Amino acid sequence: MSKSKQHEPRSDKPQAGGPQTPRAASASRREALRAQQAAEAQRARTRRIITAIAVVLAVVIVAVVVVVLVQNRQRQQEEQGLRAQQGQVTPPSANDAGNGLVFNNSTQNTGKPSVEVYLDFQCPGCAQASALIDPLLEQLADSGEIQLTYHMLHGLDRGFPGNHSYRAALAATCADVQGAFPVFSKAIFAAQPATEGDGWTDEQLRNTLAVQTGLSGEQLTAFQTCFDSRSTSDFVDAMQDLKPDYVTYTPFFAVNGNQWQPSNDALASADALLAALQAVA
Template identity: 30%
Template sequence: MSENQERKRVARERLQQEQAREKAREKRRRTVIVASAVVAVLGLAAVVGLVAANAGKEDDGATEAGPLLAPSGAQGEEQLAIPVGATDAPSTLTIWEDFRCPACAQFENALRDTIHELEEAGQIKIEYHLATIIDGNMGGSGSLRAANAAACAQDAGKFVEYHDVLYMNQPPEPDDAFADNGRLIELAGKVEGLDTPGFRSCVEEGKHDAWVNKSNAAFQAGGFRGTPTVLLNGESVFPTKGNEQISVANFKKWVKEANKNKPPGSRRPAEPGAEGSASPQTPAS
């Protein structure tokens, strides 16, 4: 190899190295990880990464995403909470989640059965709030599209089942597969009775996009560290409560302590889109 060729080779390698460094710097600027830990839950290593909200993305979506239409049965301030469980349950579990958030999936997949068990026993009621911070941090629209689809499932009285299906089938964080409405409709087939013309129309038209954007703006304005944010009666329990890490055993203990000498709830409202009420069912994975 001539001296001239060797100089060219070295120059190319330096250019490639600089490009790789610049790419890494850009990724760090777009994605901020504010906490990372490993928590043992049910013998599994659950990676707990709180993904910070992306500053400067606040938008109530009222203009770009059409009229603000809350899903059926939404409650709370500005109707931004999707309620699940007995209205008179002694404790409230508030969960802020993003369907693209891997830490949210770790939390849900590890604690799902326990949360359902306590909810069905009237020990807790749950208020779900949806955020789209991964779209802001990573680019894409999968957080928004999945949240809209989940709101459409709420209209049909199938929120819990579809919510669980989305987390059981969450794509890798860089893969914006949930941006495809066809994929979201395909997953609806795993929930009995959900894949209807009404649900498909709701998903494809983005009926609840503005509501999702409003919810995300409320998340950003709330001063939360990231997703998932999990509060038991207003006190954070994820990834820790005090000096104790979250686990199935600890979560049950915390609920028991919060509910001491309080009767379980029994008043259940009729589910949206259905006659009477029904308990959440475990969906297919």
């Protein structure tokens, strides 16, 4: 006869691994629901934060654009007022089209390749070109091999406050009135700030760089009067407004109206550069 296990305690609890009781299953469902609700709440908070950040960024961008537009508008009004007070001057090195400065009267180089250089004084690449390419081009112009014309644009002012490109072009054209354009242009590029858009102060343009260029006495006074009264502003605007549509960036080089991109081989010497220009012309 088998013995009953009367002395072992009786237990109504489910054994481990066994099926859950209805009460335990209900508790599990509540925990899962709470976890799902917490996750959805977290996602909702994240969406609200992202939306708030996007709104703030949009407001900041709009504010910056408005500030730039207002400053540019104020600059235009100031320039118009100065023009009304002072007569306009055409720089002596102006080309026939009235939209560029001819280097050292190289218009006399009849029948030679016509090289057009479009630059913006705030453009870092233009500063590099001023140091590496322009000296060779000017050497060829001096020797009668090419006709060289510089066009100083100020399109970058649309992206930065302070109309630095415009004022630098004014200073350069006023320097041409005093016969100092090539040297003054190089001085502006040499003083170009490391950060694009920082630009130059009026004191730098009308005094510091002018003195470095060699202007003094009556010449310096005449240059400063030209700059302060914006006497070449119509010519500066014409350089920007009359640029060809195919000029979409700076520095931009054209030979007889054809786009040209300098290569390392072409920059090896003046002779190599002349050969490259003649091939494009």
